[in-house]
Amino acid sequence: MKSAENKKKWVIDPEAAEVVKSVFKMCLEGKGNETIARILQEKQILVPMAYWQSKRLPRGGKKTQPNPYKWCKTTIQKILSQQEYCGDVINFKTCSKSFKNKTRLPNDPENWAIFRDVHEPIIARNDFEKVQTLIAKTKRRAPKPKNGEKSxxxxxxxxxxxxxxxxxxTNTINKDIHYFVCANNKVDYRGNCPGRHYVRADAIEQVVMLELRRMAEFLTADEEAFAELLAQKTDKELLKEKKHNEAELQKAIARNDIVSHLYEKLYEDNAVGKVSDEWFMQLSHKYETERLELKTKIKALRQKLSECGQREQEREKFTSAIRRF
Incomplete structure (x- = not known):
């Protein structure tokens, strides 16, 4: 983390450093990324984003993992590949195509500018190089084309x-057996759901076919009643969704106005010396991140509301499809 006195100097966060050391140690012991992630989760160690938020450290990105202790193997992979833990500083890891395009793209390693032993290391260089050798030897299992198309x-x-x-x-022994399991079950995916909820794909197909036949018979017997029942169901769901989206939109707009006001007040307080430059940078980054998230959310909600008028056409298409069935 950056020093509070000198922004250009990095200092070690003791608590986070212990986690990094344990990750490298487990990797050198031969444990895989998934195993390391499971061990960290069992020890109730916060993932990096949750840790930063608990320490009120300004960091980019947004919270996507509802469980603050559920580590992903990609996070472990990223930690193991950070050369900065050896005490180095690496510049130009990303680049942009032009000054007009603000999108940052990964830069080729040969274009990096590496400055060695700039700050205090967390991981010995020999250990880091050993880990990189182990990572290079790890072979990624290719997808199996013989499993067939997705359901x-x-x-x-x-x-x-x-x-x-x-x-x-797909069943590993009988490739004709396809099934679904809960992606959040604690048996296979270290989730919170108690059961796997195993269900065969062919069983789902049979249930869907029976339901389609039932609706086709209902449509043939009484088309007016079918259309009325479908309209009642879709209108009820549409009204519920529309009310929810409108409420969320109003909340987002109100919060956006509050954030804008807070940002203006923060700027004024910093200008007159009531707020230090350090606090101004941290809070302004926080407000700017939230403002961008709200802007994206408002745009998405308005798009959903504009799509509500297309449900009538979808209802007609559904009736036509059932009639053909």
Whole structure:
């Protein structure tokens, strides 16, 4: 982390440094990234984003993991590849195509500017190099094309208990057996859901086919009643969704106004000396990050509200599809 006295100087955070050391130690002992992630989760160690937020440290990005203790193997991989832990400073790791394009792109390692032994190291250089050798030898298992195409129900099925997605799998012995399990179950994915909620893909297909046949028979027997029932159901769901989106939009707009006001007041307080430059930088970064998130949220909610008028056409398409079935 950066020193409070000198922003250009890095100092060691003792608590975070112990976690980094333990990650490298477990890797040198032969443990894989998934195993290391599971051990850290069992020890109730905060993930980096949750740790930064608990310490009120300004960091970019947004919180995407609801469980503050659930480590991902990609996070472990990133920690193991950080050369800065050896005491080095690396510049130009990212670049942009032009001054007009603000998007940062990964730069080739040969274009990096590496300054060795600038600050106090956390990991010995020999250990870091050994870990990089182990990582280079690790072979990534390629996807199996013989497993066939994905199920049509992928990304459409959710767990009834935790509301997490059901992941599609293929039986390793019998490739004709496809099934879904909860992506948040604690048996396979270190989640919170108590059960795997195993369900066969062919069983889901049979249930869907039976329901489609039932609706087709209902449509053939009484088309007016079917259309009325469908309209009642879709209108009720549409009204509920519309009210929810409108309420969320009003909250986001109100919060955006508050953040803008707070930012202006912070700027004025800094100008007259009521707020130090350090606090101004931290809080301004926080407000700016929240403002950008609110801007994206407001845009998405307005888009959802504008799409509500298209539901009528979707209803007609659904009826036409059932009629063809």
């Amino acid at each position: 049509i129900f992928c990304d459409l099925l959710f767990c009834g208990d935790c509301h997490g997605k059901l992941r599609h799998h």
